[in-house]
Amino acid sequence: MRLPKVLEAVALAVAICFSVGASSPNGRLYDLDHRLMCTCGCAQLLGECNHVGCTSSTKELSELRTDIASGMSDQQIFDAFVAKYGATVLAAPPAKGFDLVAWIAPFAVFAAALAGTILLIRRWGGLKGGKGHPAGLTEEVVLDPAERERRERIRRETSVDAGAEGGLRDE
Amino acid sequence: MAAFGSFSLLIALALAAYNLVAGALALRMIATGREARISPERLADTARRAGIAGFVAVTAAAFALVWSVFANDFSITYILEHSNRALPAAYKFAALWSGQEGSLLLWAWLLAVFGFVLRLRHKADVKLYAYAGTILAAVQVFFLLILVINAPPFALLPAVYAAHPFGVGPAELLALQQTGIVPSDGNGLNPLLQYPEMVIHPPMLYLGYVGFSVPFAFALGALMMRYPGEKWIKTTRTWTLVTWLFLTCGIFLGMHWAYAVLGWGGYWGWDPVENASFMPWLTGTAFLHSVMMQERKGMMKSWNVWLIFSTFLLTILGTMLTRGGLVSSVHAFAQSSIGAWFLVFMGIVVAVCIFTYLLQRSHLKSERNLESLVSRESSFLFNNLVLLTACFVILWGTLFPVLSEYVEGSKVTVGAPFYNRVAVPIGLFLLFLTGVGPLLPWRATSLRAIRRNFILPVIALWVVVAACLALGVRPWNGGAFDTGSFYAVVAFALSAAVLTAILSEFVRGARVIRRQTRRNLLSSAVLLTRRNTRRYGGYIIHIGVVVATVGLAGAAFNRNIEKELGLHDKMSIGPYTLENESFTQDSNQNYDSEFAVLNVYQNGKKQFQITPEKRVYHASEQPQTMVAIHSVPEWDLYVVYEGTNPSTGQPIIKAFLNALVGWIWFGLVIMVFGTLIALAPSLTPTLAPARVQVAQTEPVAAFKGGD
Numbered sequence: 001m002r003l004p005k006v007l008e009a010v011a012l013a014v015a016i017c018f019s020v021g022a023s024s025p026n027g028r029l030y031d032l033d034h035r036l037m038c039t040c041g042c043a044q045l046l047g048e049c050n051h052v053g054c055t056s057s058t059k060e061l062s063e064l065r066t067d068i069a070s071g072m073s074d075q076q077i078f079d080a081f082v083a084k085y086g087a088t089v090l091a092a093p094p095a096k097g098f099d100l101v102a103w104i105a106p107f108a109v110f111a112a113a114l115a116g117t118i119l120l121i122r123r124w125g126g127l128k129g130g131k132g133h134p135a136g137l138t139e140e141v142v143l144d145p146a147e148r149e150r151r152e153r154i155r156r157e158t159s160v161d162a163g164a165e166g167g168l169r170d171e
Numbered sequence: 172m173a174a175f176g177s178f179s180l181l182i183a184l185a186l187a188a189y190n191l192v193a194g195a196l197a198l199r200m201i202a203t204g205r206e207a208r209i210s211p212e213r214l215a216d217t218a219r220r221a222g223i224a225g226f227v228a229v230t231a232a233a234f235a236l237v238w239s240v241f242a243n244d245f246s247i248t249y250i251l252e253h254s255n256r257a258l259p260a261a262y263k264f265a266a267l268w269s270g271q272e273g274s275l276l277l278w279a280w281l282l283a284v285f286g287f288v289l290r291l292r293h294k295a296d297v298k299l300y301a302y303a304g305t306i307l308a309a310v311q312v313f314f315l316l317i318l319v320i321n322a323p324p325f326a327l328l329p330a331v332y333a334a335h336p337f338g339v340g341p342a343e344l345l346a347l348q349q350t351g352i353v354p355s356d357g358n359g360l361n362p363l364l365q366y367p368e369m370v371i372h373p374p375m376l377y378l379g380y381v382g383f384s385v386p387f388a389f390a391l392g393a394l395m396m397r398y399p400g401e402k403w404i405k406t407t408r409t410w411t412l413v414t415w416l417f418l419t420c421g422i423f424l425g426m427h428w429a430y431a432v433l434g435w436g437g438y439w440g441w442d443p444v445e446n447a448s449f450m451p452w453l454t455g456t457a458f459l460h461s462v463m464m465q466e467r468k469g470m471m472k473s474w475n476v477w478l479i480f481s482t483f484l485l486t487i488l489g490t491m492l493t494r495g496g497l498v499s500s501v502h503a504f505a506q507s508s509i510g511a512w513f514l515v516f517m518g519i520v521v522a523v524c525i526f527t528y529l530l531q532r533s534h535l536k537s538e539r540n541l542e543s544l545v546s547r548e549s550s551f552l553f554n555n556l557v558l559l560t561a562c563f564v565i566l567w568g569t570l571f572p573v574l575s576e577y578v579e580g581s582k583v584t585v586g587a588p589f590y591n592r593v594a595v596p597i598g599l600f601l602l603f604l605t606g607v608g609p610l611l612p613w614r615a616t617s618l619r620a621i622r623r624n625f626i627l628p629v630i631a632l633w634v635v636v637a638a639c640l641a642l643g644v645r646p647w648n649g650g651a652f653d654t655g656s657f658y659a660v661v662a663f664a665l666s667a668a669v670l671t672a673i674l675s676e677f678v679r680g681a682r683v684i685r686r687q688t689r690r691n692l693l694s695s696a697v698l699l700t701r702r703n704t705r706r707y708g709g710y711i712i713h714i715g716v717v718v719a720t721v722g723l724a725g726a727a728f729n730r731n732i733e734k735e736l737g738l739h740d741k742m743s744i745g746p747y748t749l750e751n752e753s754f755t756q757d758s759n760q761n762y763d764s765e766f767a768v769l770n771v772y773q774n775g776k777k778q779f780q781i782t783p784e785k786r787v788y789h790a791s792e793q794p795q796t797m798v799a800i801h802s803v804p805e806w807d808l809y810v811v812y813e814g815t816n817p818s819t820g821q822p823i824i825k826a827f828l829n830a831l832v833g834w835i836w837f838g839l840v841i842m843v844f845g846t847l848i849a850l851a852p853s854l855t856p857t858l859a860p861a862r863v864q865v866a867q868t869e870p871v872a873a874f875k876g877g878d
Contacts, residue, residue, distance in 0.1 A: 035588050092589040102571050106564040106593045117556045124541040
């Protein structure tokens with residue numbers, strides 16, 4: 001019982017650490033210039049544009065600092081940049097309108113695939129914890145041991161290096 | 172040479188077409204038992220020989236292009252646009268793949284090489300190899316058609332073609348250059364490509380792309396002929412693993428090239444072309460895992476067939492993204508209108524795959540028996556789920572700008588912030604599975620065994636979390652929550668857990684052997700690995716992935732500083748102080764350069780000198796950054812000569828301290844080593860018992876199992 005308590009304490013410490021802190025202007029500048037693109041055509045994040053004398057990034061960074069100093073919210077800053085440079089100035093699609101689909105689809109696909117995998121495992125008998133086969137499955141599932149052994153033998157015999165590893169296999 | 176190259180391509184196309192048609196006819200005759208004047212076996216053999224002759228013809232075309240580059244034959248448009256006289260010899264060779272026509276020729280040549288090897292080994296299984304050879308011929312016909320019709324590498328300058336449609340000899344070329352019809356020098360190679368890695372990175376990547384054609388051909392062929400058993404998988408295992416290795420090396424070399432050449436301090440920008448190479452790697456990796464389910468349990472047959480189909484299609488998509496101009500990219504060095512060709516080809520491939528699958532799906536009936544959720548089989552299912560989801564996310568992010576433009580009429584950018592939020596958590600989950608998988612046995616396990624196997628990795632995980640927090644690696648930056656640092660801590664902790672899990676597997680198995688043979692633990696671990704190279708080679712690859720992940724996670728702690736440095740001015744970053752010793756200019760036949768000589772001090776003592784440089788190439792008049800990198804295990808000191816301040820004439824230097832970057836490249840070395848071990852044959856049972864008397868009572872499960 002001591003180990004779970006230690007883990008609980010560590011988890012609590014991590015949670016406290018993560019929840020502490022207030023935003024600072026420099027941290028916010030770093031955050032925002034990594035969510036905007038340089039518009040010179042270099043296809044780099046504003047905070048990472050490395051062209052000496054790049055008029056676009058210098059101008060954009062100056063505007064960004066001014067916007068932060070004037071107390072604008074993140075969304076207001078993004079809106080101002082989009083109005084001036086177009087939607088491609090945002091390094092990621094905004095989470096509204098059709099562009100919301102960009103954010104939802106990956107998680108929706110992951111959730112659907114996860115559910116599908118769990119259903120598949122359940123259908124294949126993996127959630128039963130025993131060796132019994134659920135009713136209603138195809139004849140492949142409910143093979144009798146002799147038939148299964150026969151198929152295993154066929155598989156072994158039609159495999160090139162079955163003999164090579166056979167001595168060390170657990171089947 | 173232009174005429175020789177063009178005719179070689181034409182002959183290669185004719186031979187590939189014959190290989191396809193005759194091969195298909197012969198296989199159809201064999202399948203239906205139909206009689207003809209020529210026996211189907213003989214017809215199939217003529218098709219195979221045509222394939223071998225095709226290799227000679229494509230090789231001749233590739234040779235002609237390389238020869239033309241070295242001969243400075245600027246009457247050929249491709250040579251004029253991608254080479255110049257002062258270009259060093261290695262880069263002249265690299266000009267073969269620096270433009271669209273040349274890189275498509277490289278695709279065709281590599282496919283011809285793979286096909287040549289395959290056709291020479293046809294006696295291993297004449298019928299299956301005949302199917303695979305015919306399918307490869309179909310792919311070859313497509314690439315040769317593009318080369319002949321849409322992207323001819325030997326196209327002459329219009330003025331030259333009008334007077335000399337079959338090309339010119341050396342004397343005529345000289346005369347045409349003197350009259351100004353042919354320029355006396357070429358436009359040169361893109362400066363970004365004039366870097367040693369560019370001589371090997373594209374061929375590696377293309378070997379990876381093209382190589383997946385072979386398992387695809389075997390999978391489709393085996394399905395077409397209703398091949399019995401799992402032998403085709405074992406036949407193609409070496410092909411698949413070697414191809415995967417080439418693709419892995421190609422991706423990492425590309426990362427290193429971007430790091431050392433582009434000068435922005437990073438190695439991966441989620442650019443469409445980078446993504447294009449990563450997607451088939453993900454599906455190929457999923458295939459290498461799930462195929463074990465088919466070999467050992469007879470499961471997931473349909474799934475595996477579709478995984479290899481998808482991997483092949485993604486390699487074609489990757490080539491299309493690089494060459495077709497479907498999406499904008501900083502890496503697409505050669506874009507044109509060939510995208511439509513690729514779309515049509517992909518459509519045909521999808522149609523053939525679906526048709527064949529529907530026709531033969533009864534042959535793919537799989538075993539469907541899982542004994543437990545907590546088993547190796549389940550872990551492979553989840554591994555595939557995560558790899559495929561990652562592939563979908565990257566494909567989605569790559570193509571979403573096109574979709575958005577179609578729906579809304581305006582483009583959006585899908586850059587690093589999107590992938591960092593969506594793909595990084597998936598990657599961390601995959602890392603978690605990398606550790607869990609090896610700890611789970613096939614079939615089922617007990618709660619007690621789980622507890623025993625997981626206790627050490629869990630302890631390692633929490634020790635690293637505590638160590639990170641104690642050492643100041645905390646998920647906040649200047650008071651605000653820092654997602655990058657949070658992910659880094661999670662990645663470090665998971666890496667420690669996975670490494671512990673894998674090493675404990677080695678130690679467990681080695682201890683059993685030590686008891687049996689009385690060797691020391693290291694020697695026992697070596698013998699353990701030799702007995703089952705596939706399984707333990709795979710574990711070593713996982714260690715490489717973990718080491719590379721630690722390096723990737725280090726990006727959260729990168730920092731940089733930019734400063735104008737006059738003579739003897741100083742700037743500091745991390746433990747280093749950089750002093751401008753001198754700055755000057757130089758020139759040679761190929762480029763002009765400006766560079767600074769910087770003394771680097773640590774703890775007040777001079778440690779070394781570095782010389783960041785900026786070049787401007789004469790032929791193209793394009794600038795190029797030559798980054799100075801000093802690498803130690805903890806970090807890279809990465810210094811860029813950004814240019815000079817026009818008002819003061821003094822250099823502007825940008826210095827980065829990039830944490831743990833060297834681990835990424837070291838991770839690749841481990842992955843290559845692990846793959847080579849996995850490719851080596853295991854000690855055979857006839858030898859193994861002679862060297863080791865396996866006691867029947869020993870719990871030898873640790874070194875059993877094949878995978």
